Amino acid sequence: MKKYLFLILLTLIGLYVFAAPLKVAFIYVGPVGDDGWTYAQNLGRLYVQNYFGDKIQTTYIESVPTANAVNVLKQLALNGYNVIYTTSFSYMDQTAEVAKLFPNVIFENCSGYLTGPNMAVYFGRIEEAEYLTGLIAGSMTKTDKIGYVAAFPTPEVIRGINAFALGVQSVNPKATVQVVWVNDWYNPPNEKEAALSLISAGCDVIKSETDSPAPLQAAESKGVYCIGYNTDQSSYAPKTFLTASVFNWGTYYKDDIQAILDGKWKTHNFWGGLDSGVVGLAPMSNLVPPQVQNLVNAMENAIKTHSFNPFSGPIYDQSGKLMIPAGQSLSDQDLLSMNWFVKGVIGSISK
Amino acid sequence: MNDIVISTFAGAIRAGTPLLFATLGEILAERSGVLNLGLEGMMLMGAFTGFSISYITGNLWLAVLAAILVGGLMASLHAFMSITLRINQVVSGLALVFLGQGLSGFWGNAYVGMQANSFQNLKIPLLGDIPYIGPIVFNRDILVYIGYISVPVIWWFLYKTTAGMNLRAVGEAPDAADARGINVILTRYLYTIIGGFFSGLAGAYISLAYTPMWVQNMTAGRGWIAVALVIFAIWDPVIALIGAYAFGGISVLQFSFQILQVPIPVNIMNMFPYIFTVFVMLFASSNRIKKLFGAPSALGVPYSREEKT
Numbered sequence: 001m002k003k004y005l006f007l008i009l010l011t012l013i014g015l016y017v018f019a020a021p022l023k024v025a026f027i028y029v030g031p032v033g034d035d036g037w038t039y040a041q042n043l044g045r046l047y048v049q050n051y052f053g054d055k056i057q058t059t060y061i062e063s064v065p066t067a068n069a070v071n072v073l074k075q076l077a078l079n080g081y082n083v084i085y086t087t088s089f090s091y092m093d094q095t096a097e098v099a100k101l102f103p104n105v106i107f108e109n110c111s112g113y114l115t116g117p118n119m120a121v122y123f124g125r126i127e128e129a130e131y132l133t134g135l136i137a138g139s140m141t142k143t144d145k146i147g148y149v150a151a152f153p154t155p156e157v158i159r160g161i162n163a164f165a166l167g168v169q170s171v172n173p174k175a176t177v178q179v180v181w182v183n184d185w186y187n188p189p190n191e192k193e194a195a196l197s198l199i200s201a202g203c204d205v206i207k208s209e210t211d212s213p214a215p216l217q218a219a220e221s222k223g224v225y226c227i228g229y230n231t232d233q234s235s236y237a238p239k240t241f242l243t244a245s246v247f248n249w250g251t252y253y254k255d256d257i258q259a260i261l262d263g264k265w266k267t268h269n270f271w272g273g274l275d276s277g278v279v280g281l282a283p284m285s286n287l288v289p290p291q292v293q294n295l296v297n298a299m300e301n302a303i304k305t306h307s308f309n310p311f312s313g314p315i316y317d318q319s320g321k322l323m324i325p326a327g328q329s330l331s332d333q334d335l336l337s338m339n340w341f342v343k344g345v346i347g348s349i350s351k
Numbered sequence: 352m353n354d355i356v357i358s359t360f361a362g363a364i365r366a367g368t369p370l371l372f373a374t375l376g377e378i379l380a381e382r383s384g385v386l387n388l389g390l391e392g393m394m395l396m397g398a399f400t401g402f403s404i405s406y407i408t409g410n411l412w413l414a415v416l417a418a419i420l421v422g423g424l425m426a427s428l429h430a431f432m433s434i435t436l437r438i439n440q441v442v443s444g445l446a447l448v449f450l451g452q453g454l455s456g457f458w459g460n461a462y463v464g465m466q467a468n469s470f471q472n473l474k475i476p477l478l479g480d481i482p483y484i485g486p487i488v489f490n491r492d493i494l495v496y497i498g499y500i501s502v503p504v505i506w507w508f509l510y511k512t513t514a515g516m517n518l519r520a521v522g523e524a525p526d527a528a529d530a531r532g533i534n535v536i537l538t539r540y541l542y543t544i545i546g547g548f549f550s551g552l553a554g555a556y557i558s559l560a561y562t563p564m565w566v567q568n569m570t571a572g573r574g575w576i577a578v579a580l581v582i583f584a585i586w587d588p589v590i591a592l593i594g595a596y597a598f599g600g601i602s603v604l605q606f607s608f609q610i611l612q613v614p615i616p617v618n619i620m621n622m623f624p625y626i627f628t629v630f631v632m633l634f635a636s637s638n639r640i641k642k643l644f645g646a647p648s649a650l651g652v653p654y655s656r657e658e659k660t
Contacts, residue, residue: 031456031567033463180609183618187571188562189369190602193362197606200358212569214562235466236564347609 022261024048025081026060027072029088034186036211038062040230041087041110044249048257051250056257069094077102083260085253086110095119106265108256111156113336115267122252125273126156127163127335128303129245131310132281132296133227134167136242137175137205139292140225141168144175147198149208149215151185153349155338160209160245162342163310169344171295178203179347188214199224205242216241225287232282244282251277271332275304311335316343359600359607360487365561367599368498369394369553369570373577374584374591375505376549380426381581382509383542384522384649385433388444390550391574392451393425397554399455399462402565406467414468415494415555422551423544425451430543434536437653452568462565469563470494492560494552505588518542522647525654535654550574579625585645 026045030038042060049058059081064072069091076084077098083106086095092112099107099119107116111123137146146168150157165177178201180194191210195218198206205225208215213236219226220237228234228244252272259265272278281300284293302308313324318341324330330338339349373390380387401418405411425447432443470492478489509515520528521538529535557573558565576598583598584591601621608615641648 033456033460033565033567035463035564035566039463178610180606183605183621184571186568188564188566188569189366189557189571189573192562193366193603194606196358196362197355197603197610200354201610202354212562212566213564217562217564235464348612 021055021057022052022083022257023079023081024056024058024083024257025076025085026058027064027069027076027084027086027088027091028060028062029090030063030186030211032060032062034211035213035233036186036230038087038211040247041249043231044247044251044253047250048253051254052257052261055261064091066090066094070098073098073107074101077105082106083108083257092121106260113269115269117267120268120270122256122268122270122272124247124249124252124276124278125271126245126247126279127159128273128310129279129281130160131163131167131303132300133207133243133245134164134169134177135171135296135299136167136284136288136292137164137207137225137227138168138170138172139295140242140288141172141175141205143202143204144172145201145203146175146177146205146207147195147201147203148177148179148347149191149194149198149206149210150179150181151210152183153181153339155336157209158338158341158349159335161345162338164207165342165344166310166315169342173344175344177207177345177347179341179345181347181350182210184210186211188212191215192218195219196222213237228282234282234285240287241285242288243284246280246282248277248280273303274300275306317341318343318345355607355610357483357486359603361491362603363596363600364487364491364495365599366602367596368495369556369561369573370577370580370598371498371502371592371595372549372553372556373574374580374595375501375588376422376546376553377577377581378584378586378588378591379505379518379542379549380546381650382518382522382586382647383539384525384647384652384654385430385539385543385546386440386444386651387426387429387433387447387543387546388441388578389425389429389447389451389574390553390577391570391572392448393422393547393550394554394557394570394574395451395455395568396425397422397551398558398569399459399554399565400551401555402465402467402558402563403459403462405469405559406462406465409468411468411470411559414559415552418551418555419548420551422547422549422554424547426544426547426550427540429547430540433653434539434543437655440651440653448574456567459565459567463567465565467559467563470560494556494560497552502588502592509588519647522649525649529654529656539654550577553577575625582644582646586647 028038032042045058085108087110089111092109092114095107095109096114099116107119109121112121168175182190182194192214195206195215199222206219207227209229213233216226216237220240225240225242226237227242232244234241309329312329314326315324317323397418400421401414404417405414429443429447432438433440472490472492475489479485517533521535525535580594583594
């Protein structure tokens with residue numbers, strides 16, 4: 001009898017362990033309340049929590065300083081978290097370091113490049129969405145001057161600006177894209193001032209790439225069109241918002257966690273574009289005329305089906321030098337190290 | 352070109368106004384001998400409180416009043432710790448920063464992405480039509496005007512009234528002030544809390560007029576710049592006005608220069624406020640430096656009748 005009890009107990013424990021939810025942790029570089037990058041990441045977390053219900057249990061730690069990341073990651077692994085997403089490039093090295101210590105935990109870093117047996121990386125080709133927003137900006141401008149509020153001159157940001165400018169120029173070769181660096185990812189008052197400076201210089205469409213909705217507020221207050229970034233920020237500029245290029249991190253997290261639950265997870269280097277759904281456009285507002293919306297939808301389809309690549313030649317740099325001849329396009333390697341502006345961009349990259 | 356010039360100067364005032372409020376408040380607190388490094392925390396709480404009350408009630412003035420009171424409440428905590436308990440003022444001030452960041456972030460999450468009433472520009476008749484000066488100075492929101500007015504008021508108070516003289520006496524020579532029958536402890540409490548009022552107002556300006564929204568840590572270090580500005584201003588409200596608009600101007604100029612393609616090392620310009628912040632520590636620690644720059648002699652020194660220093 002005792003033997004049976006023991007077996008039943010063992011089965012129960014086994015069932016419990018088997019049915020215990022997958023514990024998933026997210027580390028954020030900023031506050032969830034930034035309404036930008038981290039906010040978009042957290043929307044992804046909420047999406048998978050809602051989608052998988054009891055099967056997973058998620059948590060997050062926000063505003064983790066890079067210097068603290070190793071301790072935070074170790075603590076999470078020790079607390080039994082099975083999957084840990086570190087959602088900023090700045091955590092890549094720390095993630096790799098801790099991943100070696102916990103081979104049974106899956107680590108994934110957003111926008112990095114280091115992988116390992118239990119460490120993967122993932123990112124979105126936001127520049128594909130930026131190209132589409134460029135089509136809209138180029139069609140909507142009347143002064144042929146478009147302002148771009150940018151954070152720091154990293155290859156990722158430069159790629160986005162270039163794709164945007166290529167979109168602008170493809171519909172409006174006379175239009176220029178004036179770039180202003182805020183030199184901060186997140187500083188709402190300064191982001192607003194940068195946008196206001198661009199507007200006073202005659203720009204009538206403002207594209208923001210920084211993390212807060214402040215540039216959109218600036219555009220709204222001056223009555224010029226604006227295009228957002230990260231998430232649909234239309235509520236900040238109800239009268240002038242055109243669209244936004246957005247990250248749908250939930251799409252990626254859903255597929256990734258499904259693979260983990262199915263036991264099919266393998267390390268990977270995911271870099272998804274419009275076709276994967278990780279990046280996309282916020283709904284275009286009524287201000288965008290139907291023919292422009294049709295063009296954008298057609299180009300979106302062409303990019304999704306890989307019949308068109310925004311970075312296909314001929315592409316010239318700011319000085320008019322041919323960088324990519326017709327018939328060729330930039331490789332991923334070139335894109336990852338991009339440090340020059342295409343024709344039509346006004347602004348400089350400090351090196 | 353004209354537009355850029357006007358926009359830059361207008362931007363300097365816009366960016367300078369929250370600095371001005373916080374600096375004026377800190378001047379009063381430091382004049383009484385209390386160093387409060389917690390401006391950033393008080394501003395964040397002011398910004399959060401102002402926005403949330405405006406969102407809930409729709410009443411802007413109630414929102415501003417609430418922000419001011421919350422700033423004062425935070426400051427009274429610092430006053431209790433540094434005046435009554437005589438804890439190190441630097442430590443207590445830093446605690447206030449973290450408290451404000453944490454609480455405003457925690458409570459504020461519910462308000463991210465919300466829209467609330469905000470202050471609009473109010474053009475002053477006639478004055479607002481003067482070329483250049485009109486749009487820069489006299490077509491602003493009402494809080495900016497309050498900023499203009501508070502400078503001469505505080506100057507007059509500090510240098511022309513008995514209460515102002517008593518305040519300065521408490522910061523310069525608390526023993527002597529005490530001997531003359533001035534209540535040192537009460538005076539310090541009062542002006543530390545009034546300093547908090549101003550920081551709360553500075554925060555409300557950011558969330559209700561400058562960038563009307565709530566996002567976490569939206570003051571982005573402006574409290575620290577104000578701490579630095581107090582020294583730049585050598586504890587004088589009029590120089591504080593010049594300094595606040597100048598520092599505000601730097602943050603706007605960096606963008607105008609980029610558009611006009613003027614090569615200026617922006618990073619160096621952005622560094623200035625923080626260099627001043629380093630000086631704060633020197634002032635709080637050395638009597639000789641205090642004398643050299645005209646800082647209140649008793650700045651950062653807790654007062655006690657029993658332990659004469």
